Amino acid sequence: MPELPEVETTRRGIAPHLEQQRIERVTVRQPRLRYPVPADFDRLAGATIDAVKRRGKYLIFKSAAGDWLCHLGMSGSLRLVGGGEPLKKHDHIDIALASGRHLRYHDPRRFGLVLWAGEEPLDHPLLVKLGPEPLGDAFSGDDLYRRSRGRKGAVKAFLMDSATVVGVGNIYASESLFLAGIHPSRPAGRISAERYRRLAECVRQVLGEAIEQGGTTLRDFVNGDGQPGYFAQRLRVYGRAGQACPGCGEAIRQRVIGQRASYFCPLCQR
DNA sequence: CCGGACTCCTGGGTGC
DNA sequence: TGCACCCAGGAGTCCG
Secondary structure: OOOHHHHHHHHHHHHHHHOOOEEEEEEEOOOEOOOEOOOOHHHHOOOEEEEEEEEOOEEEEEEOOOOEEEEOOOOOEEEEEEOOOOOOOOEEEEEEEOOOEEEEEEOOOOOOEEEEOOOOHHHOOOOOOOOOOOOOOOOOHHHHHHHHOOOOOEHHHHHHOOOOOOOOOHHHHHHHHHHHOOOOOOEHHHOOHHHHHHHHHHHHHHHHHHHHOOOOOOOOOOOOOOOOOOHHHHOOOOOOOOOEOOOOOOEOEEEEEOOEEEEEOOOOOO
16 A cells, blocks of 8 residues: 555654654554564553654654664554544554554554664665665666666566665556656666656656645555545546546556556557 | 566455 | 455565
8 A cells, every 4th residue: 555655644644643752552462464563562661752754665663662663565554543442453553652642553464564673773674775765865867777777677667666766656656657758668778867867857746746645545545643645536547547648638558567557658658 | 686476464346 | 145256555585
């Protein structure tokens, strides 16, 4: 489910309610996520949350009792609920705060994770090899061009590789390539620097707009308050096979590229 | 190094 | 109503 805009939306929603809050209690009902939830995760009780950061699609929670990571996988969500809010199926973890509210982790498919981050979170094995932040200064078309030389795989798979750039998942890869006029199947190594500069700008634009709209809710994404995002209605091609291309009116095509459904306009994208 | 296949898991939608 | 089947927003791991 969540790509960078959804994770950032979640972070912005929950951070103000967590920072400087004391943790009263930690309840792990289902420890079997992508990796087991640490058996000593409840040692957070009594600690104060200092900050909530993000790197790619990972959330990083800072506390004196230890920093921890959370990834939402395909179907995860984190929201703040009242302490008396009834539990739903797949509400796996509750972190009860001094405010009386609970930070509640929900994840039907359990592809997400909650792990200790170690001394330096950015050096954690899951984070250390991540590429640049798409909304940061290190991300550029020239960087994409350099990294793509010699690569024969489809540009869409290249763009979704977290070593290339973080946070661009299946929805926003399709959307960015459409805006940039690049066919998703084109070999990454056969795209000019000029076109990569355009693509980088389109990635920034799409992710920026999606964050402004509170993310994309296809089925079940909810923000920190349990509300859906509104970017789904702004999607130009994703999920719109057979509908008219917003640029030229041609029918949007769907094709599997790199094991993932991909959407594009066969005329506007080359 | 690269690229593709496979894997974890549950649930929604569809078609019979 | 039941059931089989396909598909889903991620990404680590393994293998050639």
